[in-house]
Amino acid sequence: MSNLERDPVELLCAADGTGGPVVQVLAPREVPLGGPRAMNVRRTLPQRGRTTIGAWCFADHYGPDDVQLGVGMVVPPHPHTGLQTVSWLFEGEIEHRDSAGSHAMVRPGAVNLMTAGRGISHSEASTPATTRLHGVQLWVALPDASRHVGPFFEHADITPVLVDDATVRVFVGSLAGSVAPESSVTxxxxxxxxxxxxxxxxxxxxxxEPAFEHGVLVDSGPVEISATDAADGDALGNEASTTAAWSELAFLEAGRRRIRLSAEAQPVRVILLGGVPFGEELVMWWNFIGRTHDEIVEFRRQWQADVIARDNPDGRFGTVAGYDGSPLPAPELPTVRLKPRR
Known part of the structure; x- marks a missing residue:
């Protein structure tokens, strides 16, 4: 998914300190994807209070939207650098095309992961068969040592497992003995x-994993969240709890060893994210992740020249074959150098 804000915020992101509350609840902000009839998404990452959770650097929550009423996803070809996109649906179907030659459908129960690396372009559109569209779009920042890899796309079907009262579907990493298919997702x-x-x-x-910081993004709830730094079988240790409502993101600092999620009278569905605190500074603007202002400026110049002006369709971002429409021009850069926003 593209960041389609007309004036995207530039961010210089670094690992946040752990001096704040043990469980911090972050409210989303509404962002339209496109014009006046655009689908709205609720964005909880990045924001000034929290820019990353591990390497997760972008979280959009959308739907359920009635596509039959004309509110669907139509995102023309657009660029990415220095990141991975993780697409996960609860309802509906999205058609994905990219300049690495991939053409795939995003459906519930399967993860689609696209690695932009040094540069890729892709399109996303809800299909005519879709009546309701509902899911999350996530970005992962690539560490400096890996951010120039060649672009590629992966798909994996996820098998659910039962843990206590919960059904768990792990699409990245491992949790409760369930492991995402590592041969399919990098x-x-x-x-x-x-x-x-x-x-x-x-x-x-x-x-x-106590080395991870974690986030709990609520799709349906509310959910009561209790976290402790005690290992299984140990004394309770330092326990913190809170309640998070629909579309909120609860952040848990590193050091938590166990989490308890509890539903009230309504069923609960959450996305649990985690990762080692991201120790590198990075600049995020529009759909690009880089390390400096000048790098972002160059990414934008190449996209505008090579793709929008069609000077070099085989350049950094390539061409999305099979999409019936024009690529998305980049917004104007700020008139000042990109500066930290925390």
Whole structure:
């Protein structure tokens, strides 16, 4: 998915300190994807209070939207650098095309992961068969040692497992003995991504990797979240709990060893994200991730010249074959150098 804001915020991101609350609830902001009839998404990453969770650097939550009423996803070819996109659906179907030659459908129960590396372009559109569209779009920042890899695309079907009252689907990394299919999904830093479903009044307890910081993005709820730094079988240790509502993101600092999720009278569905704190500074603007202002400027110049002006269709971002429409021009850069926003 593209960041289609008319004035995208530039961000210089670094690993956040752990001096804040143990469980911090972040509210989303509404962002339209396109024009006046655009589909709205609710964005919880990045924001000034929290720019990353591990290497997860972007989280959009959307739907359920009635596509039959004309609100669907239509994102023309657009560029990415220095990141991976992770597409995960609850309902509907999205057609993906990219300049690496991939053409695939995004459907519930399967993960589509696209590695932009040094540069890629892709398009996304909900299909005519889709009546309701509902899911999340996530970005992962690539570490400096890996951010210039060649672009590629991967797809993997995910098998659900039962843990306590919950149904767990791990699409990146491992959790509760369930491991995402590593042969199909490639990551470049330690990560976790999972969907967890609970019935009304259900509860699940899960062991966490204490080196990770974690986020709980609520798709349906509310959900009560309790976290402790005690290992299984130890004394309770330092426990913190809170309640997160629909579309909110609860952040748990590194050091938490266990998490308990509890539903009230409504069923719960959350996305659990995790990763080792991202220790590198990075500049995010529009759909690019780089390390300096000048690098972002050059990415934009190449996209505008090579693709929008069609000077070099075989350049850094290539060409998306089979898409019936024009690529998306980049917005104007700010008139000042990109500066830190925390």
């Amino acid at each position: 990551v470049f830093s330690p990560l976790l991504g999972a969907q967890i479903d609970l019935p009304p009044f259900g509860t699940v307890e899960l062991e966490l």
